Amino acid sequence: MAEKLIVIGGTAAGLSAASKAKRVKPELEIQVFEKSGYISYGACGLPYFVGGMIAEPDDLVAVNAETMRNKRGIPTWIHHEVTSINRGEKTVAVKNLDTGEERIHPYDKLVIATGAVPAAPPIPGIHSEGVYYLRTVEDGIRLKATVQREAKSAVIIGGGFIGLELAEELTLSGVSVTIFEQLPRLLPFLDPVFSQSVLENLERHGVKVHTGTGVAEILTQDGRARWVRTPQGETLETDFVLVSAGVKPASGLAGQAGLTLGLKGAIVVDDEMRTSDPDIWACGDCVQMKQLITGEPVYVPLGTTANKQGRIAGGNVAGGHDTFKGVLGSTVTKVFEQYIASTGLSLEQAQAAGYQAVSTMITKMDRASYYPGGRDNQICLIFDRKTGRLLGAQGIGSESIAGRINVLATAITCGMTVEAVNELDLVYAPPVAPVYDPILIAASQAVKKVEKQVK
Amino acid sequence: MAEKLIVIGGTAAGLSAASKAKRVKPELEIQVFEKSGYISYGACGLPYFVGGMIAEPDDLVAVNAETMRNKRGIPTWIHHEVTSINRGEKTVAVKNLDTGEERIHPYDKLVIATGAVPAAPPIPGIHSEGVYYLRTVEDGIRLKATVQREAKSAVIIGGGFIGLELAEELTLSGVSVTIFEQLPRLLPFLDPVFSQSVLENLERHGVKVHTGTGVAEILTQDGRARWVRTPQGETLETDFVLVSAGVKPASGLAGQAGLTLGLKGAIVVDDEMRTSDPDIWACGDCVQMKQLITGEPVYVPLGTTANKQGRIAGGNVAGGHDTFKGVLGSTVTKVFEQYIASTGLSLEQAQAAGYQAVSTMITKMDRASYYPGGRDNQICLIFDRKTGRLLGAQGIGSESIAGRINVLATAITCGMTVEAVNELDLVYAPPVAPVYDPILIAASQAVKKVEKQVK
Structure with missing residues (x-):
């Protein structure tokens, strides 16, 4: 009889695993x-669907269930x-959620790719109507x-990527946006100078940003969120509330099954994406990684990582021994004309x-x-001053900052x-880069801070 | 008495050397x-000065002689x-070219940074009025x-970077451009598919391109270039001729002084940029490199390399022992909306x-x-099929191709x-990249061709 693989979860990690295994x-x-x-x-396209740049939900779908079944045989x-x-x-x-019917399916091998769920801060009123997440x-x-029901104002709780991207999209849709970020600054993994620049960019576009201030309570009218109250007692009227306060691994099933869980409850896997049960693999936003x-x-939790881990898990389910080497945490986001990218460790980390x-x-x-038409790129390098080893990089500026941070991730x-980075042979042409690329300028500054010059 | 350093040549390499030494x-x-x-x-900005995007020659000048003297003490x-x-x-x-006066200057150390001069193909009429170079x-x-004297038509001999950039700028200025490239295809270090794409892009913008066809003769009227004749005997009227057939090292002085010359007559230097004379260094477009x-x-010869080598030579003149590790030959050029970038070895190389x-x-x-608003990126990877080692990369597409080729240069x-490239943790956001960056797509294709999978 053919070996049975069941995959729980049909987004990035799950479908990558299933397709690769097949x-x-x-x-x-x-x-x-x-x-x-x-x-x-x-999922990363949802802010643009909400903002209207993307018309239909199906536009966000790469492969539908019919194609999975008929073309891929899954x-x-x-x-x-x-x-x-x-x-x-x-x-x-x-459980079939349409019919309520529940069935038992046997498996020989199992892949858990249940993803993550938005974190809900413990704020009175957080479970009211009119409080949204975007996952x-x-x-x-x-x-x-x-x-589209003519919302005029929105409060966003938390200044994560989704929150900032949605702040852009809502503003462009004519909605007046106020962000409350409990931490002292936006995107706190960034250098404080960059956090400030992100804040100023938002304010320049009319977004109101309160940092160091959470929301104490969500007040309702007819059961629907209508005001938020700050710890200082001010109230602000709003048409709706969006929560963008990070995510947590959806590891409930795995936990109930007795699989080992780790950081924040994420499923513990080895380098081959295998859980504490040798017949069960896990991948994507539900797992702890290195x-x-x-x-x-x-x-x-990142979409890029989820796809890679899914492919690795799927190959290993099928008998391979591929390993996931670890995550740098390379990210980029666009907020109006500002692109913000980072990779590796922050200074604090x-x-x-x-x-x-x-x-x-x-x-x-x-x-x-x-x-x-040139625009400033700001680059921050984090490195070890004893050895000169590059440990992290962050950048703010035009779209090209993404490629520059990718160079530094590599x-x-x-x-x-940083000495070796300073010697990189990078491309140059006046419309694309200065003769000393911003990467090289940053590296040559960094070299001066390295204690014992290696060269 | 103070040690005397004389630097011959005041562009990228020479001024970098002088400034660093000081x-x-x-x-x-x-x-x-x-x-x-x-x-x-x-010099790389000259096509845009000719096209009018840059108004004044001085706009291209980073530092003038007065600043060198007064601010930098040189x-x-x-x-x-x-x-x-x-x-x-x-x-x-x-020799003072303004007065004709000639003086002898003693030196303790000398830096030769005489650059390169445009190659003049041996075509009858090439030395006529109305035949231009752009260096x-x-x-x-x-x-x-x-x-600006209302030129309507131009012939460009040679399809080098300067020729293609100028074809763009002249076309945008309303000049009808015809390129003659003697080799079978444009930018022959590129994959043939890319060369063809560059050609089609030029033609789409109205540039006429003849490949595999040189110019047999430049015909004049009143001593001024007026027609070109092809080997097939056709003649084409033109208001002027531009020659973009590569450059050769300006190593005449060095050769006359008995310094060792190498490839194409370029000055031979060691890793510390020292010539065969221990008191003479050389750097930039006049030297052979590794x-x-x-x-x-x-x-x-590249501007980026010239700057780096100048800095190294200058530091070493001042007592350092910095080394130039070698050149990958990373380049990028923009022709209309198409960006063309490459690094490392071509397949043939x-x-x-x-x-x-x-x-x-x-x-x-x-x-x-x-x-x-997405645009196609095409990426070509050149690698060793035994070991999987990446050896070269080329790309065509939107501006972001520059950053991608820089990643591959790194x-x-x-x-x-290519296996390791395939595992890179690169940034992702819908406005900036797909979840599998084109780099990763290219690497995963390449992995399939590697004979013995390393993993």
């Missing part, structure tokens, strides 16, 4: 169960929630309908990890000074020193 | 002699040509005056260097498919395999 071992009998009504959707079920895992019997209980397509559809530089466990970490920051135009991955 | 050893008595009327100009003389080097006496003869600011001023991957001597080189090419959008510098 490619490597076509005789595998695979089924994918997805709780929501959509598979394979680009029956994939939406509105099917796995409600429990029985490791002894090697079965899962699956699933259904979340997006609900929020978009609200925005920081590439320090080797320490971290919880860094690097110091906490025991490095003699220091940082340096430069500002340099992204093209030759005489070529029109350098970090290879263990380069 | 910073490290302020007591050095430095003089810079520059033959032309401009120092420190961005007397710098324009219109001063070094006519000979007497290594026995340790003097140079310098110096004076060249640019002359050419711009001609374009290919970073193969270690073999190459002649790859890699095979000639003894690698079991193969290549792979992919096309992938530069942002999430659902985010508006990977090549670190000796990464």
